[in-house]
Amino acid sequence: MAYKITDKCVACGTCADACPVGAISAGDIYSINPDSCVDCGTCAGVCPQEAIVPGE
Helix, strand or coil: EEEECCCCCCCCCCCHCCCCCCCEECCCEEECCCCCCCCCCCCHHCCCCCCECCCC
């Protein structure tokens, strides 16, 4: 189950820099590619806005 980025995202880039598999793409609100995400939770741990949550 991949993580997802909510609308709390401010596009700071911290999560993308931390992702070990490069699953996060830039945008107005960043997004996580569920096919690439390995569900490690690193992105959620570094997000200063707490905008990343486990997917459903």
